[in-house]
Amino acid sequence: MKAKVHVTLKAGVLDPQGKAVHHALEALGFAGINGVRQGKFIELDLAETDREKARPMVEDACRKLLANTVIENFAIDFEG
Amino acid sequence: MKAKVHVTLKAGVLDPQGKAVHHALEALGFAGINGVRQGKFIELDLAETDREKARPMVEDACRKLLANTVIENFAIDFEG
Amino acid sequence: MNNSVAVTPEIVAEHGLSPSEYQRVLEIMGRTPNITELGIFSVMWSEHCSYKSSKKWLKTLPTKAPWVICGPGENAGVVDLGDGQAAIFKMESHNHPSFIEPYQGAATGVGGILRDVFTMGARPVANLNALRFGAADHPKTRHLVAGVVAGVGGYGNCVGVPTVGGEVQFHPSYNGNILVNAMTIGLADTDKIFYSEASGVGNPVVYVGSKTGRDGIHGATMASAEFSEDSEEKRPTVQVGDPFTEKLLIEACLELMATDAIVAIQDMGAAGLTSSSFEMASKGGLGVELDLDKVPVRETGMTAYEIMLSESQERMLMVLQPGKEGVAKAVFDKWELDFAVIGVLTDTGRMVLKKDGAVVADLPIDPLAQAAPEYDRPWVPGTKQPLLAANDVPAKAWPEALKALVGGPDGCSRRWVWEQYDHMVMGDTVQRPGGDAAVIRIHGSKKGLAATSDVNPRYVAADAVEGGKQAVAEAWRNLTAVGATPLAITDNMNFGNPERPEIMGQFVEACQGMSEACIALDFPVVSGNVSLYNETNGQGILPTPTIGGVGLLPEVEKSVGIAFTAPGEALVLIGGPGTHLGQSLYLYALFGRSEGAPPPVDLAAERRNGDFVRGLIRDGRVSACHDLSDGGLLVAAAEMAMASGIGAALAVEGADLHARLFGEDQGRYLLAVADAAAVLAAAEAAGVPAQRLGETGGDALAVNGEAVALADLKAAHEAWFPAYMA
Amino acid sequence: MKAAVIVFPGSNCDRDAATALAHVTGRAPVMVWHREADLPEVDLIVVPGGFSYGDYLRSGAMAAHSPIMAAVKARAEKGVRVLGICNGFQVLTEAGMLPGVLMRNRKLKFICRDVLLKVETSNSDFTAGYNAGQVIRIPVAHHDGNYFAEAAVLDRLEDEDRVAFRYCDAEGHATAEANPNGSQRNIAGILSEKRNVLGMMPHPERLADPLLGGTDGVPMFRALLKALG
């Protein structure tokens, strides 16, 4: 089973990468973009197949390592 | 409307970040992880509200800037 | 079974083997090769590995001097530094990958050259990079600059080797073909240098580092199509670098090298496991047997062909002393790197590969190496442009001209680039980027190493003999200008398609000019690399023989930089007045003209002037020194002033003031000295032309009473790159 | 003063820190491998610059969980001085020993150059060799030095006189132009509550030898030597 983790910056935290991408897109002539935020997407390939068993473990991994909760939120989905 | 773009390394391309995260998770005692891949998650806030009109523009942005299709794939979803 | 893919004429052609080359394959094998064997022939006989077009001419380069410990033929060149230490260095190109994926292409270029150096037992202590991009206004250029610079920095910064120097140039001939040449210098003890020659039948062959994936397999598209459905997906042509793993590999290899476990070692670079195992066995006159099932792989179902041809990064191959496997494994375990005994040396002279219990390839090593093609490609000498008289070049008011030169793409500050490189890590950087040559202290000693990279491709295009000479002379001069004794060079020969006689002519003539200069300056070639076929749509790059030079400072504290250190010092020009504007930056940048002969190099004068300047520096009589190159006297003076914030006033006489100020005559230096009279007297005694031109001081650069504020010059100088990249 | 320098597999300023310590204090530090669970008895622990474990996820994130960091934390709680430089600062924030985080530089580029710093407090064993308000020159070399913390945290740091250094101009003003990486309130280094832990992005060990271009890093090591004997 796959766990798909999205790590995104909390609202209110300045996102220099997103800002740079936004700027670059505008420079390339892409109009009508109000804003860009950039985050991380981490896919874990798990031996576990039961979502309910996997969830606490993945949440723990997010809190301990994958996200820095001072500035980031995380969201977990499962697939397969 | 939001366009959510996932940029991931093509299969077969070395993913040093994923490798490092995998290794670190194991070191932290998380077992049962077969593999980790890390990608980018980019959220574009668009003025456009029609998905079919927005798609070609976002695809173009992916090809021109957000992904290097020599080593990366991209996927686009819309929300809102 | 993939090894059963039939070898058809199409597949042979797809592997880049000509019919006559394939005929030789058949003779050597005595049968039709299977696909894995064909792949091995193909990479071993490729231009990249066999140097088939260039070998004949490379052999003419001077490679010897009493201080050369090891010249071309090993992973890198080795020169003696005295006190039991050696410098090991080489330059290598990663042009094509950097054009496709600038970040990873450049990053893996740095990774590759680092391995060439530490594989010989040296701790890498400095990196340089010579970069050439298309015209600044070409739509791709900015993106390529951003990616390449980030990639060079990303890799070097993480492994913790300072990137201390290099070059950046823009020219439309590189629009479709950028050049990324990376150089590494390492330090080793002379009694602990490691070579690639295998020895000891029965000794274990060991694989260490990262796992093997399907990276960069350049095999035939057709053959690959049969390997799998989604072959596109599985065969990225660009490798991704992992500098952290490289850092571990450096530490682990150096740790193991401190023991007596290693017999021979070779990095897996181009053509990966094939060329490393092949070259080690070939040099030792031995055979090798590998069990491909033991090779650590990152993906499932890899075929013998793929394993042998993969160009996955951060891997090394070693031959160990018998019984030392345990010692070695413990070191690699400590650094958490893969370690596997994958084979053994044999006395058969053959390379035998096994997979899934069966022999999948069996080829003779020596005949394959001996029969590697070597061509004497037709060439024609280049048409030499005539000398261009100074009065055929329009004169422009010098303040405007100077501002345009120091504030334009080719003359502006490269700070935007080198501030992205950690140039201080390792704590020995004495002269940071921005001067003539970088200087690092040899750790724990009073000595220093100087390093530079140089070539003026416009000169080479106008006259490859003089241009080749000039590139070597300029490297020598840059080392001299910091007070170093030039020791040796590495070169990176970047040219177009050698099958065109005029391109081959450029190569031949550049080698000829380089040789002359190397001999006259006692500055031999100890390593190098050739990159041919740099062209798109029949449009070749400017011929670019990049020269990486290394020099030694007996007392590093005596090195001088380009920045003035005090007001009120005399400015002394060593060498004659400026006269030559042909192919100058003045002519090119201000008038868009590439005309005339490049400045001729008088090697005897070059040597005499340089030896004199070095002597003055060593005697502590010079406080700042800059050689005159692009932009001539006035650009040099401006750079010295801008670097220090101290102005200068010059009095320059004679007709054709623009040539006096901006001429690019060779063999010249501008010095700031406290005692001008003594320096002029010494110059006269040594037969060296020297002239007092003025004095340091103030906050402007003045010529014959007319002044430009330093602040304005500096603003122009620092503005171009950041504004361009913003 | 006995000092230890922690060595992660990707540390690359460990030797530089050791060289500077030995040069200034006359005594070479002990190098301690990241897998050790225990530390020798020392007065100062340096967590050096580099790329601890490659730092591909977030700088310092993985190192913060290494066995040795548990020991470093325990010692810090007992009052042992801990100096985190560059990656070391990132590790200390990720380990929760200092508040806030170091994000990607505002301009997204790695930046290596000398910067000017205003010494905000001389009230610590690290900064006692400088005068408060003094402007010093020290190099930075980082990709992730953009200091972020919530406003309340920043206020508290200031109230408690725990901002050690700020990026500034030649006159000591913490201007936006003088800020190389976008750090909030131009913060370049902070102290822990007990003032025995300092994290800073600039590299004092890189300017502790005139041959390398300056000696503004020396007073830090001298002050530590003075305080710790």
Ligand SMILES: Nc1ncnc2c1ncn2[C@@H]1O[C@H](COP(=O)(O)OP(=O)(O)O)[C@@H](O)[C@H]1O
């Ligand atoms: N232009 C050159 N001048 C001198 N030596 C060269 C040149 N090109 C290649 N060599 C030498 O040929 C040998 C093989 O080069 P190369 O295949 O690039 O090395 P590697 O396999 O280590 O990458 C090296 O010793 C190199 O120094």
Ligand SMILES: [Mg+2]
């Ligand atoms: Mg090599």
